[in-house]
Amino acid sequence: MDSIALKRLKNDLPKNVDAALDTHAVRAETWATRVRIGLLLLSAGAAARYWKAGDWSPYIFLFTAALWLTASVVVSMRMRRGSSESLVRITTLADFTIVHLGLIALAWTGNASGAAVYFMSYFPLLAVASIRYRWTLVCLAAVYVAAFLSIFALFSSASPWLALAVFGLTALVGMLGSGKPKDLMVGVASKSLQEAFDIGARQKEIELNNLFHEALFPPSQIDLPTIWCASKHSAGVETGGDYYQVFDTAAGPIVIVGDLAGSNSTEALRDTALLHKTLVQITSRETDPVGILARLNEWVFEKYEGKRLFTCVVVRWEGDTMYYANAGHLPAIRLVKDTRSRLPVTCGPAGERRDAEFAVQKIQFQARELLIVYTDGLYRKTTEERDRGIAEIESLTDQFSHGEVNTICHRIFDCAQPGLEEPEDDATIVVIRRQPKASEESKMQPESKS
Numbered sequence: 001m002d003s004i005a006l007k008r009l010k011n012d013l014p015k016n017v018d019a020a021l022d023t024h025a026v027r028a029e030t031w032a033t034r035v036r037i038g039l040l041l042l043s044a045g046a047a048a049r050y051w052k053a054g055d056w057s058p059y060i061f062l063f064t065a066a067l068w069l070t071a072s073v074v075v076s077m078r079m080r081r082g083s084s085e086s087l088v089r090i091t092t093l094a095d096f097t098i099v100h101l102g103l104i105a106l107a108w109t110g111n112a113s114g115a116a117v118y119f120m121s122y123f124p125l126l127a128v129a130s131i132r133y134r135w136t137l138v139c140l141a142a143v144y145v146a147a148f149l150s151i152f153a154l155f156s157s158a159s160p161w162l163a164l165a166v167f168g169l170t171a172l173v174g175m176l177g178s179g180k181p182k183d184l185m186v187g188v189a190s191k192s193l194q195e196a197f198d199i200g201a202r203q204k205e206i207e208l209n210n211l212f213h214e215a216l217f218p219p220s221q222i223d224l225p226t227i228w229c230a231s232k233h234s235a236g237v238e239t240g241g242d243y244y245q246v247f248d249t250a251a252g253p254i255v256i257v258g259d260l261a262g263s264n265s266t267e268a269l270r271d272t273a274l275l276h277k278t279l280v281q282i283t284s285r286e287t288d289p290v291g292i293l294a295r296l297n298e299w300v301f302e303k304y305e306g307k308r309l310f311t312c313v314v315v316r317w318e319g320d321t322m323y324y325a326n327a328g329h330l331p332a333i334r335l336v337k338d339t340r341s342r343l344p345v346t347c348g349p350a351g352e353r354r355d356a357e358f359a360v361q362k363i364q365f366q367a368r369e370l371l372i373v374y375t376d377g378l379y380r381k382t383t384e385e386r387d388r389g390i391a392e393i394e395s396l397t398d399q400f401s402h403g404e405v406n407t408i409c410h411r412i413f414d415c416a417q418p419g420l421e422e423p424e425d426d427a428t429i430v431v432i433r434r435q436p437k438a439s440e441e442s443k444m445q446p447e448s449k450s
Contacts, residue, residue: 031131032075032092032095032128033072033075033076035095035124035125035127036068036071036072036075036095037068037072038124039064039068039098040065040068040069040072043062043064043065043068043102044061044062044065046058046061046114046117047061047062047065050111050114053111055109055111056105056108056109057106057109057114060102060105060106060109060114061102061114063105064098064101064102064105064118067098067101068098071094071095071098075091089137089140092125092129092137092141093140093141093144095125095128096122096125096141096144096148099118099119099121099122099125100148100152102118102121103115103118103119103152104152106118107152119163122167123167123170125141126141126142126167126170126171129141138171139171141171142167142168142171142172145167145171146168149163212235212269212272212273216272216273216276217244217245220232221406224246224435226252226253226317226319226434226435227317227432227433227434227435228432228433228435229246229255229430229431229432229433230405230406230408230409230410230430230431230433231409231430231431232409232410232413232428232429233426233427233428233429234377234413234422234426234427234428235426236422236424236425236426236427240267240272240425240426241260241261241271241272241426242258242259242260242272242375242377242426242427242428243256243257243258243259243260243276243310243312244257244428244430245276245279247279247280247283249283249287249316251287251316251318252287252316252318252319253316253317254283254287254289254292254314254315254316255314255316255430255432256279256292256312256313256314256315257312257313257329257373257374257375258310258311258313258327258329259311259312259375259376259426260272260275260308260309260310261308261310261311274303275310278299279296282295282296288316288323288360289314289315289323289324289360290325290358290359290360292314293312293314293325293327293347293350293358294358296310296312296350297351297353297358298354300350301350301351301354301356303351304351306351306352306353308351309328309350309351310350310351311327311328311329311349311350312329312350313325313327313329313332313373315373315432317434320364320365320367320434321362321365322362322363322364322365322371323360323361323363324346324360324362324363325360325361326344326345327348327349327350328345328347328348328349328352329345329349330373330374330386330389330390331343331344331345331390332373333370333371333372333373333394333397334363334369334370334371334372335369335370335371335372335397335401336366336369336370338401338402340397340398340401343361343363343371346359346360365434367434367435367436367437368436369433369434370405370408370431370432370433370434371431371432371434372397372408372429372430372431373430373432374393374412374428374430375425375427375428377426377427377428378393378412378413378416378429379392379393379416380424380425380427381416381417381419381421382418392416393412393416396412396415396416397412399411400412405431405433406431408431409430409431412429412431413427413429
């Protein structure tokens with residue numbers, strides 16, 4: 001839906017275009033002056049051509065040449081003091097009047113060939129009226145000339161119909177052509193305004209989404225006695241639903257990374273906030289990944305009735321032991337020095353069935369080992385296929401496996417998100433490092449007094 005400001009801008013466009021075309025019509029007077037000078041030279045040439053005709057024809061052409069010279073000088077001087085739409089109309093009609101006078105005088109002398117040639121002067125003047133892009137000016141000129149030719153025919157033996165047909169067809173083309181630029185300008189400007197509004201609204205929505213996730217998600221770097229987490233996230237412009245949180249419980253840190261399916265970017269904010277509120281309540285009473293998933297499944301199924309699923313990875317560390325549960329999410333990546341392995345999906349997503357069962361793996365996870373968890377939006381810019389996306393992220397992991405935790409996190413994210421376009425879907429990556437025991441012990445001991 002268009003905003004009030006956008007509607008006002010669109011409504012004002014025709015008036016603004018008219019104002020711009022009015023300015024152009026005045027500036028187009030330069031071309032009108034050139035046409036007058038051209039007709040001045042043609043009249044002078046015709047006077048030389050008919051000088052020995054033995055009638056008044058050469059003097060008539062000299063007279064019209066003088067009129068064109070006077071018109072050129074007077075109009076140019078007047079334009080220097082400023083111009084207006086009314087002055088443009090007056091000078092246009094004055095130009096056609098000079099042609100009328102020339103035709104009347106030549107018909108009076110009986111110079112039919114000279115009158116036929118001079119009739120052609122209407123067309124460059126009509127062209128000048130057309131390039132002012134004012135169809136009303138072309139229409140006014142056409143009516144003025146048609147009325148003159150009709151009256152002129154009453155006092156001459158020649159039939160006016162052919163001349164009227166040729167001039168009328170030319171005037172019709174001129175009117176259609178002169179009115180088209182306004183339609184094009186209004187159309188292009190309206191489209192540009194709409195695109196600018198959509199881009200601005202879209203960018204504003206992205207900024208709000210990012211601010212929301214910054215407030216909801218944990219800091220990009222978390223330093224706990226047991227684990228170190230580095231993360232990067234970007235809000236999607238079409239769909240959302242990514243979730244990431246670290247719960248520091250008495251039983252050990254719990255990391256949850258997931259994706260609530262089927263959310264557009266607006267609904268995702270509300271749904272993710274409700275999901276986080278629910279998980280805060282669950283993790284305050286339950287620390288076992290299986291128990292967390294069971295309680296979460298009840299809430300998701302009851303709220304969405306099986307129509308929306310929440311895929312996630314729930315991990316808890318207890319010393320060197322990692323309790324890993326993957327509920328229908330993308331397989332996590334385990335990195336031990338230069339060796340990469342894929343941790344499988346252990347159960348179905350939350351919210352699929354009311355009686356769903358969940359499983360957990362107990363894995364020995366030594367100091368300095370890395371766990372990489374991500375959402376499907378991370379690879380959506382390069383491929384829509386799940387298997388190809390997983391392979392792409394694993395390839396990037398191999399490429400940057402020698403870096404520090406933050407380097408690995410940011411390099412994988414940036415390389416998986418090529419281009420300057422905002423991602424259509426939320427994109428999240430979390431790299432978790434098991435802290436060395438020395439660090440764990442030193443942080444658990446109280447500081448000594450100096």
